[in-house]
Amino acid sequence: MDINKTNTRNGSSKEEWDNYNARMVAQAKGLKLHSDWDCAPLKAAYVGDVGSVWIPDPNTPEIQNILKRSGSKEQLDFLDKHKGKKLEDVDPETFETLKNETDALAKAIKDSGAAVIQTGKDIPFELASFQDSWGGPRWLSMQGHAGFDVVGDMLIAGWEVGPNRAQELAARPAINEMMKNSPDAVWLTMPPPVPNRHDPVPAPFMSIGDFKVMPDKTLLFGHGIPNKAAIKDRLVNRTSGDEYGAEILRRMVEPYGWKVENIYYDSQYTYHLDALMMLAGEGVMGLPDVPNGGLLSELPERYQDWDIIKVPVEEQGMGACNTVATRDKGILVFEDCPKTSELLAKRGFNPIPVPFRLNYAITGSGLHCSCTCFWREA
Amino acid sequence: MTEKRVTWDELNTHMTDMVADKGIKIYVKDELAPMKAVTIGNWSSLFFVNVNSEEIKHIAGDSKGDDWFEMHAAHANEALKDADPERFEGMKKALLGLKKAYEDNGVTVIQYGLDSVPQNLEDMYMSASEQKFLSGYGKPGVPFVFGKHLLQTHEVTLTLPAIHLHLPVIKQLLSEPQNKDSAWLTMPIPQIDNTRQVSHWMSPGDPRLMPGNRILIGMGVDDPAKMRPGGPRSGADEPGIEMLRRMVEPYGFSVHTFFYNSSYSPHHDGVMFYVEEGLYATTEDMIWPDQENLPKELTEWERITITPEEARLGACNSMALGSKRAIVTSSAPKLIEELEKRGHSVTPVDFAVGWETYLSGVMCCSMAMWRE
Numbered sequence: 086m087d088i089n090k091t092n093t094r095n096g097s098s099k100e101e102w103d104n105y106n107a108r109m110v111a112q113a114k115g116l117k118l119h120s121d122w123d124c125a126p127l128k129a130a131y132v133g134d135v136g137s138v139w140i141p142d143p144n145t146p147e148i149q150n151i152l153k154r155s156g157s158k159e160q161l162d163f164l165d166k167h168k169g170k171k172l173e174d175v176d177p178e179t180f181e182t183l184k185n186e187t188d189a190l191a192k193a194i195k196d197s198g199a200a201v202i203q204t205g206k207d208i209p210f211e212l213a214s215f216q217d218s219w220g221g222p223r224w225l226s227m228q229g230h231a232g233f234d235v236v237g238d239m240l241i242a243g244w245e246v247g248p249n250r251a252q253e254l255a256a257r258p259a260i261n262e263m264m265k266n267s268p269d270a271v272w273l274t275m276p277p278p279v280p281n282r283h284d285p286v287p288a289p290f291m292s293i294g295d296f297k298v299m300p301d302k303t304l305l306f307g308h309g310i311p312n313k314a315a316i317k318d319r320l321v322n323r324t325s326g327d328e329y330g331a332e333i334l335r336r337m338v339e340p341y342g343w344k345v346e347n348i349y350y351d352s353q354y355t356y357h358l359d360a361l362m363m364l365a366g367e368g369v370m371g372l373p374d375v376p377n378g379g380l381l382s383e384l385p386e387r388y389q390d391w392d393i394i395k396v397p398v399e400e401q402g403m404g405a406c407n408t409v410a411t412r413d414k415g416i417l418v419f420e421d422c423p424k425t426s427e428l429l430a431k432r433g434f435n436p437i438p439v440p441f442r443l444n445y446a447i448t449g450s451g452l453h454c455s456c457t458c459f460w461r462e463a
Numbered sequence: 464m465t466e467k468r469v470t471w472d473e474l475n476t477h478m479t480d481m482v483a484d485k486g487i488k489i490y491v492k493d494e495l496a497p498m499k500a501v502t503i504g505n506w507s508s509l510f511f512v513n514v515n516s517e518e519i520k521h522i523a524g525d526s527k528g529d530d531w532f533e534m535h536a537a538h539a540n541e542a543l544k545d546a547d548p549e550r551f552e553g554m555k556k557a558l559l560g561l562k563k564a565y566e567d568n569g570v571t572v573i574q575y576g577l578d579s580v581p582q583n584l585e586d587m588y589m590s591a592s593e594q595k596f597l598s599g600y601g602k603p604g605v606p607f608v609f610g611k612h613l614l615q616t617h618e619v620t621l622t623l624p625a626i627h628l629h630l631p632v633i634k635q636l637l638s639e640p641q642n643k644d645s646a647w648l649t650m651p652i653p654q655i656d657n658t659r660q661v662s663h664w665m666s667p668g669d670p671r672l673m674p675g676n677r678i679l680i681g682m683g684v685d686d687p688a689k690m691r692p693g694g695p696r697s698g699a700d701e702p703g704i705e706m707l708r709r710m711v712e713p714y715g716f717s718v719h720t721f722f723y724n725s726s727y728s729p730h731h732d733g734v735m736f737y738v739e740e741g742l743y744a745t746t747e748d749m750i751w752p753d754q755e756n757l758p759k760e761l762t763e764w765e766r767i768t769i770t771p772e773e774a775r776l777g778a779c780n781s782m783a784l785g786s787k788r789a790i791v792t793s794s795a796p797k798l799i800e801e802l803e804k805r806g807h808s809v810t811p812v813d814f815a816v817g818w819e820t821y822l823s824g825v826m827c828c829s830m831a832m833w834r835e
Binding site for chain 2: 281
């Protein structure tokens with residue numbers, strides 16, 4: 086038997102993978118993995134793309150759990166209408182708008198002087214389909230922040246909900262290249278979730294959107310819950326990361342000099358902390374203009390004297406807190422959230438508007454959710 | 464009649480109850496320390512392998528012949544229980560025999576004991592690599608334990624679902640007070656590219672924990688000329704080793720490497736049997752000559768020479784239990800004699816069917832959870 090005969094399985098060819106890998110590696114040349122914190126000067130980002138826009142089923146336990154309190158009717162109706170379908174095939178106009186928005190985000194980052202890595206539209210099909218056999222969803226690729234983040238010299242890979250789980254694998258060729266350029270980088274991965282379609286939160290769970298990287302080597306880990314009583318009641322599902330996931334993260338990062346602290350927020354406002362808490366710059370954060378900024382526990386004392394921007398709640402609901410700091414006080418904001426831009430400008434920031442409405446309306450993912458800023462360094 | 468399949472709830476309860484509140488520690492001082500708890504493979508999901516795959520050709524190409532590939536190709540992804548009931552019963556008997564061997568030596572055994580797994584676990588990697596879940600190996604089921612910490616590495620895709628089978632065990636143990644300081648690290652899962660052997664690889668069969676917080680990693684090549692940087696490796700490769708090094712150094716562990724002859728096995732644990740501090744066993748031609756900076760274990764320790772014939776039957780894949788005790792395949796009588804001559808108590812197990820079917824011996828089927 087000739088064991089060297091060509092693999093006959095019906096997947097992408099070696100040439101397709103070669104081309105994909107080469108494209109990703111080329112974009113990563115000279116870039117490195119390091120981030121001082123969420124608002125350090127941005128030098129490079131991995132931005133989501135439209136290579137695999139398969140619409141998830143909103144009726145699965147995990148999607149129901151995450152969107153239960155913050156999902157809009159418009160969003161749920163759209164997902165239900167197109168669930169399991171490739172958007173480009175069933176609604177090319179919407180797809181084109183999503184693509185334009187994603188391109189606009191990439192352009193805004195490039196215009197700020199930072200490098201951008203994107204997958205492009207031609208991806209190996211396995212990235213979309215690798216969960217098919219156990220009934221998992223196909224890849225929804227716009228959420229560039231769903232696969233990993235960089236914290237100090239640590240690349241922390243996480244898994245997000247099922248539709249987003251290919252993101253780190255998609256970025257893998259670029260990450261491998263950047264690891265070569267980053268002799269101090271260490272690659273830490275959270276345990277992969279169980280392939281169980283019936284589990285709303287496959288513990289230990291942590292989404293990359295669950296923590297904010299503070300300037301004092303702290304990861305502020307947010308848990309979305311319906312009310313204060315749920316802080317102690319662990320039988321109440323968290324909208325995303327759970328305490329067990331936070332604990333796994335804590336034990337993982339502590340030897341590298343970082344700590345993890347838990348806070349709780351009201352899940353009616355969002356399902357990930359990065360859509361509730363905006364970090365604009367050192368000493369300045371934004372929270373929705375509601376009692377206690379939507380938090381159900383206190384901020385750690387050392388952040389309580391920060392200048393807290395009260396983001397109009399209607400704009401927070403449109404994604405206004407899901408921003409990306411660039412450099413020199415630049416900050417990418419939703420173009421249709423003018424009040425938030427005004428509040429930032431008053432404090433000396435330079436809001437850079439990006440059209441991103443349809444992305445947020447359909448997926449609940451804004452600017453911050455759509456890119457991983459893997460190189461931030463003063 | 465279709466057999467009733469195990470549900471996730473049944474799986475979780477079964478595995479949690481097996482370990483809950485028994486005081487099991489996640490701790491391995493080194494792999495020569497007395498063993499107190501171990502996780503071993505099981506028979507719940509045994510399939511013939513889809514050998515028409517680059518990763519399988521890569522991993523077994525150096526050490527397995529045409530007959531092995533033909534056996535699997537004839538029944539690719541068919542359940543052993545249906546396609547070859549006799550072999551299935553042999554595997555089950557071998558795995559139960561392994562359990563008994565550990566228990567007879569006072570070791571607590573964690574072994575999944577139900578007859579099936581949830582369908583989506585069995586099929587987890589079918590769309591990624593067209594491989595059914597193979598539950599016979601124990602090593603991929605739980606992370607490699609170094610000190611009090613866990614490090615999940617990844618074997619070929621057919622074994623990757625094993626971690627999910629054992630997740631309730633890890634969750635339970637991490638929640639108990641004796642393990643409150645254990646970290647759980649995970650290497651990146653393998654890329655889902657079936658057109659080549661993926662890089663940045665580290666199998667659970669590659670790292671070995673030696674005294675003094677030293678992690679020894681063997682790199683397999685079938686020809687010493689391939690020891691050059693960037694050459695093909697049968698198991699762990701340099702980028703994978705570098706990733707592991709960066710992960711474990713802050714925890715106080717160092718990493719050391721050497722090259723071995725991969726015609727015997729794709730992994731370090733198939734070629735080197737570390738018996739006790741100062742003594743190891745392998746064949747005369749296992750460690751390739753002319754290597755600089757060989758780990759001190761291979762230059763300063765005494766060697767028992769294993770015959771090539773016994774090495775090809777899994778002799779090197781034996782398990783030291785500490786306190787001069789070991790479990791060795793009964794296919795290696797000469798090795799057993801050598802150990803007994805040195806005052807070791809050996810528990811032989813009949814594991815020939817595992818080695819023949821899956822290149823899986825005593826050590827491949829076991830991952831120490833607690834040695835102290």
